[in-house]
Amino acid sequence: MSAFYLLTKPNCPLCTQAIQLLHxxxxxxxxxxxxxxxxxxxxxxxxxxxxxxxxIRGKDDAELRWPFDANQLLEFVEQ
Known part of the structure; x- marks a missing residue:
């Protein structure tokens, strides 16, 4: 299982979108x-x-910053 972190802040609709993309x-x-x-x-x-x-990918601290789409997120997670 790979570890990732999502940097977010309160009342952040883009953060909600990012979590929905991951799901x-x-x-x-x-x-x-x-x-x-x-x-x-x-x-x-x-x-x-x-x-x-x-x-942020835990194993190498690589970052994927907004904006990104599902394909970019999938590629990032599977690396």
Whole structure:
């Protein structure tokens, strides 16, 4: 099982879309998803405040920043 993190913030409709995209994927293996609220960490808020949603792959810290579609997300998750 691969681990991923989703950087998000409160009242973020794009973040909701990103989670829905992830749930819509036809994955061979399940993924572990940690949701990180950047509003709770000043450093993350400064770095990612205008960029969320951002998926981060746990094994190599690679980032997939919005905008992305289901195909791009699938490719990112399966790498």
């Amino acid at each position: 819509s994927l036809d994955l061979e293996e399940p993924v572990e998803l940690g949701v990180v609220d950047i509003a709770e960490q000043q450093e993350l808020q400064e770095e990612y405040g205008w960029l969320v949603p951002v998926f």
